[in-house]
Amino acid sequence: MPATIFDAIIIGSGQAGNPLATALADAGRRVALIEENLLGGSCINYGCSPTKALIATAERLHHLRTAAAVAAPTMPRANHLSVDLAAAVARKDGIVQTMRAGVRDNLTHKHDNITLLAGHAAFTAPRTLRVALADGGSQDLTASLIFINTGTRAAIPDVAGLADSGYLTTTQLLDVKELPEHLLILGGGYIGLEFSQMFRRFGSRVTVIESGKQLLDREDDDVCQGLQAALSAEGIEFVLDARAHRVSRGENGQLTLLAHTSTGERRLRGTHLLVATGRRPNSDQLGLGFAGIRTDDEGYILVNDKLQTNVRGVYALGDIHPGPQFTHLSYDDYRVVRDALLHGRRRSARQRPLPYCVFTDPPLARIGLSEGQAREQQVPYRVATMPVRTIGRAQHTGESQGFWKVLVGDDDRLLGATLLGPEAGEIMAIIEVAMAGRLKYQQLQDMVFAHPTWAEGLNNVFRDLRRGGK
Structure with missing residues (x-):
């Protein structure tokens, strides 16, 4: 069967792909949008939205516990308030489901020119894709414009025993409904820090293990020290300049993490382990070799300042190309491409401001x-x-x-x-x-x-x- 022809194909329903699909459809282009996982991409499903919803729960608990500091009426046992984690997760899930449904409604009911396909897409030629459909079978598609917006997943370090230890990624920890007694967090970047304070305020004991000599390696020393002091004051333990080399789980369910540090070997024990050591691109199953699309050594798709790959007509948007990984930059990738293709306005994706926030307290x-x-x-x-x-x-x-x-x-x-x-x-x-x-x-x-x-x-x-x- 010959390939179905579209004006544009978008692989991935993320913060760049979704608005680009609607903009192209509004301009009269026939668009195929392919999503293998969940509509909305990482931000809606396991990034910003669910994380900030749970952070808000943790913040409210903290306000209740510290109400006496502003002479509010004393609440009985306020300092011992603990989270109903199952209820907090249910609230988070409700927010995510509402946002996801909004994305589906926008893509399907409001835009006749968009064909939404659930399945996995891979290149078979420079501008031809085969989609393994989620409900069975496959479909070949071709277009003069193809946009890759497949994002990233958790990068798991090569640590002996880690694969067998029952570690958690942030995606998995967002769905845990019973409070960890002692949460070990491998990685002191902004993701690890947000989760550390969240679960400390929920009531867990928390230890952060960071391989660098300070947290947040792109920030100034005084900034890192100030944030660490604030988090330490809430009872979060930090082990810096520590290189984890072995993880094991005992018969009692306890985890043991061994790390080399500047002061010698450390043996850290906990009930749960979150791995927050970075991300890796979802490019390895796209058949990029059949299209001749180049990547860097880590698998990120190389692009120029217009977000074009080395293959004519193929673009990479969002976290799949090298650079900072933020939702607002992914959305701006959409604007860069939209303006160039639909409005004749050209702007470099490399010459733009980079604002960002870490949502600690x-x-x-x-x-x-x-x-x-x-x-x-x-x-x-x-x-x-x-x-x-x-x-x-x-x-x-x-x-x-x-x-x-x-x-x-x-x-x-x-x-x-x-x-x-x-x-x-x-x-x-x-x-x-x-x-x-x-x-x-x-x-x-x-x-x-x-x-x-x-x-x-x-x-x-x-x-x-x-x-x-x-």
């Missing part, structure tokens, strides 16, 4: 250069740091952990900011807009912000700028 947010990056790139800068506790809003709420750090160039324009403190992501967005508008720092310093808001801190954070880089 206090949260961490950054836009632009860190101080370490400015030094490495030999960019002249001035830097100012301000403790969150000096902001009036912090004094009212009692949320005083953290600090703001801002970098300014010789032309008085903002180079970047790192914010550790309440509403860090929202304040970062203000700074990002100022950077996009090429405002000078004095315009934020003299801006009339409503009192008393967190944003008001922008009037004061630039007060003590000093020459950096020494």
